[in-house]
Amino acid sequence: MRVHTRPERLAVLTLIVAASLPGLAACTAEAEADTVTAPASSPAQVRTALVDLYAGERASGDDADAAECFADDLLGRVSPEELRDGGVLDASYRPRGTLATLDRPVAEAWTEAQMSCTDFVAESTEAQEALTKGRLDADAYAACLDGRLDAETIRDASVSTLMARFDDPAVGEMSVAQSECSVLSVPRG
Structure with missing residues (x-):
């Protein structure tokens, strides 16, 4: 099944995926700075x-541990050298000053490293809690998302997002799952 994403949802999709993938969120924040100060x-x-x-x-804390991992x-x-050639580092081996589209080998390595060091469902839950200003039933959201997305879909969506391939069905599937699970997990009243 192919999940289509309307162009106007691209900004929302990017925010949801970026917030749930801490490495992307950090890239976005770092893109505002020129580069790290030390070569x-x-x-x-x-x-x-x-x-x-x-x-x-x-x-600090878990974020620093996950970053080191x-x-x-x-x-x-x-x-x-592969990070430089793949879009992460500049010619001086410092992080690029702007968010780059990564090549496939680097996007895959980035995703594997990220998945080895963080729990996607936990990170997405934390991001959704922030987006809903604490109204999210975190346990319900995590259970919903865990039941909707398998590791392969998460991996494919992450790689495609890092490569700016937002039309990939996995990206659409992740976006729909996050959105629907969020709606179902925010109490109405």
Whole structure:
């Protein structure tokens, strides 16, 4: 089944997917800055730049732990050169100043690293709680989403989103699931 997404929903879809995928949310926030301040030419500097890119420079607690896990996992999958050539890092091996469309190998590595270090349903639930200003029944939303999306759909939607392929059926399926589960999980009254 192909789920079509109307063009006017693209901004909402991007927000929902970006908010539920912390790495994308961090990229969006970081896109406002030029680059990280220290050049990231050594492996340790590239790792630090990826941690900052993923969770933001002010991350703490679980966010910082997930960011460190992500950076280590990503660097275990792709080289700094592949990250540069794939759209994440600039020629100086610093995060790009603008949000880039990633190539498939880097988008896949990014997604695998992210899925190894975070729980999509938990991240999406947290994002939906923020979007609904705390009115969301978090347990109901998580149960609904967990029942609607399998790991393959989440993976495909993440890769496609990172590649700016918003017409991919998995992106539409994720958007519909998040939207419907949110509507069903916000008490009316």
